[in-house]
Amino acid sequence: MLPFLLCLAILCQPGLGLNxxxxxxxxxxxxxxxxxxxxxxxxxxxxxDWAGSTSRNQFFFNTLDNxxxxxxxxxxxxxxxxxxxxxxxxxxxKNTQLVFPARSTTVPYPEATNITVGNAFYQATQFLPPRQFxxxxxxxxxxxxxxxxxxxxxxxxxxxxxxIEIGNEADLYRNNGARARSYNIAQYVKEWTTFATNxxxxxxxxxxxxxxxxxxxxxxxxxxxxxxxxxxxxxxGLLKSKAGSLISTIxxxxxxxxxxxxxxxLLQDLMTKSTIRGNLSAFTPDIVATRAQGLDYVFGETNSYxxxxxxxxxxxxxLDGSVLSRPLPPHVQPAYYGAIIAAEAIGRGGxxxxxxxxxxxxxxxxxxxxxxxxxxxxxxINSRAFLSSTTGNRSSxxxxxxxTGNGAAPTKIRVKRLAIRSVSTT
Numbered sequence: 001m002l003p004f005l006l007c008l009a010i011l012c013q014p015g016l017g018l019n020x021x022x023x024x025x026x027x028x029x030x031x032x033x034x035x036x037x038x039x040x041x042x043x044x045x046x047x048x049d050w051a052g053s054t055s056r057n058q059f060f061f062n063t064l065d066n067x068x069x070x071x072x073x074x075x076x077x078x079x080x081x082x083x084x085x086x087x088x089x090x091x092x093x094k095n096t097q098l099v100f101p102a103r104s105t106t107v108p109y110p111e112a113t114n115i116t117v118g119n120a121f122y123q124a125t126q127f128l129p130p131r132q133f134x135x136x137x138x139x140x141x142x143x144x145x146x147x148x149x150x151x152x153x154x155x156x157x158x159x160x161x162x163x164i165e166i167g168n169e170a171d172l173y174r175n176n177g178a179r180a181r182s183y184n185i186a187q188y189v190k191e192w193t194t195f196a197t198n199x200x201x202x203x204x205x206x207x208x209x210x211x212x213x214x215x216x217x218x219x220x221x222x223x224x225x226x227x228x229x230x231x232x233x234x235x236x237g238l239l240k241s242k243a244g245s246l247i248s249t250i251x252x253x254x255x256x257x258x259x260x261x262x263x264x265x266l267l268q269d270l271m272t273k274s275t276i277r278g279n280l281s282a283f284t285p286d287i288v289a290t291r292a293q294g295l296d297y298v299f300g301e302t303n304s305y306x307x308x309x310x311x312x313x314x315x316x317x318x319l320d321g322s323v324l325s326r327p328l329p330p331h332v333q334p335a336y337y338g339a340i341i342a343a344e345a346i347g348r349g350g351x352x353x354x355x356x357x358x359x360x361x362x363x364x365x366x367x368x369x370x371x372x373x374x375x376x377x378x379x380x381i382n383s384r385a386f387l388s389s390t391t392g393n394r395s396s397x398x399x400x401x402x403x404t405g406n407g408a409a410p411t412k413i414r415v416k417r418l419a420i421r422s423v424s425t426t
Contacts, residue, residue, distance in 0.1 A: 017398045020359055022378060024407035026370035030355035033346055033369075035073035036131075038339040040064075041301045045083040045112035048096055048124050056127040063336065065129045070343035072350060074131040076162065078300055083111045084168050085178065089141050093118040117141070122148035130158030142202045161211045164203065165300070166195045169219035169253060171228035185228050189236040196243035205246055212248035217300055219253050223285045230297075231289035239293060250290040251300035254279060272383065273365055337418060344416070345369050345379045352376075364397055374407070388422040 042050055050060050068074030099114040122145050142164070148154060149161045170188050173179035179187075196213060205211050215238060221229045230250045238244050256279070279302070280287075290297040346352050349371060357366035363384040369377040382397055403409040 017400055018359055018361055018364060019400045019402065020357060020366055020380075021402050021404045022357060022366075022368055022375065023355070024375050024403050024405045024409065026353050026368075026373045026375070027355045030353040030368075030370055033352050033354045035071040035346060035348075035350050035352075036076045037346060038067065038342050039075040039077065041078040041081060043081045043083050043111055044079050044087060045096075045098055045115050047079050048121065051124045052127045053095065053120065053124060061127065061129060064131075067339055067343045068129055068131070070340070070348070071346050072348040074129040075339075076131065077128060078165070080165060080168050081111075081301065082168060083115055086113055087115040087117060087141070089118070089144060090116050091118055091144070094120050096121055119144050119147060123151065123153070125149070125159055126151070126153040126157055128157070128159055131160075142199045146203050163212050163214045163249065164199060164205065165214040165217055165251065166192055166199065168217055171218045171220060185226075185232045186236050188228070189233055189238045192238065193241045193243055196246070197241070200243050200246060207246070213243070213246050214249045214251045214298075214300070215244075215247040217251045217253065221252060221283065221286055223282065229289075230286045234289065234293060247295065249296040249298055250286075251298050252283065252286060253301040254283065254299055255302065273362055276365075334423075341379065341418065345377050347371070347377065361397075364399075375403075385423045390422070 049057075051057055052060075064074045064077075093116060096118075097116040098112045100112050101110050103110060122141070125148055145161065145164075149159075167188075170192075174181050174183040192215070200206065200213075203211065205213070216230055216233060218228050221227075222232065223229055225231050225235050230252070239247060256275070287297050345367070346354075346369065351371060353370045353372075355368050355370070357368055357378070359366050363382055365381045365383065367379045368375055369379070380399060386394060
């Protein structure tokens, strides 16, 4: 029995039948998928709003815990991003002090230009579900982080510090005034090594510690041995120092678009197989170079729009970018529905493998999930949007499933379907 198929059915053409062969045994191209595949990168200035400052934010805790219950491992949480570079430390303050620029139509929810934090800022980690936790940091903050993760509240909660990330999107420093216009990859590697050497000494990060470094975190990539890219950083000696040898993961950032100038994209334009594949294929040289060094590779920021996505979802229409007469209230967004589906598909156990299924359609995608080599689940996604303004009856896609390869084909299938009225439903 195939336990279940998860379906995201939105709209396609009536009467369309698609032949979908599903291998019973994991194909050679199937890859292991992390239990924490869907994780969160949170702007540092709002960290205590998410986690809670003096007590747990139960809503946020529940969102993380729900996903953890499905996969056996809550999402990883990265705290930092742009506001990390504006953070100062003062051990004498209890509450985070924030300075925000004026709001604008394009950026109604700006990030802080200055953040001053104390020890309580890092102690708020105790309000997360048990799991690894990632931070961006500098030297004074490092001492406070050590104190926080050594506290009984955090140790008893089973929360550990997985990694430290030094600097956010350093390739943009020459554009935002943080460094001279001539700032280059060689200078970045030299600065990173100096910071990492001091921070590893302050925090006790070494070859035997569970805490390691995440490197790079660039906003863009040259995808070559020059400019800002992982392979260029390697060529400049990023991994050759003692501190560099403590890097476990290379992180890069990749957004589907930008709202920096107030120009939002249409939801449907993001939901194509070619767009989704292109999000990864452009980074193939970077990924290959990173894995060749024996390191993990992650997108530390992705799956949304840069310059903060709130304007596109609360004050503007997600369909055409027009200004709403009144902002939408906070609500469950598509990303969380997607996270639940991904978590159910991955399942518990930590050894799930995934393979894309061959479907001859530009809008319909399918994936098989395997425990060891055995097929256990499949997901089908129809990414053509059904709008609330669409007239006529809602149509559907007919899938003709067949099972290939060795093994007994399932005789029963349990189906789960994400049922929504339209993509504009909130």
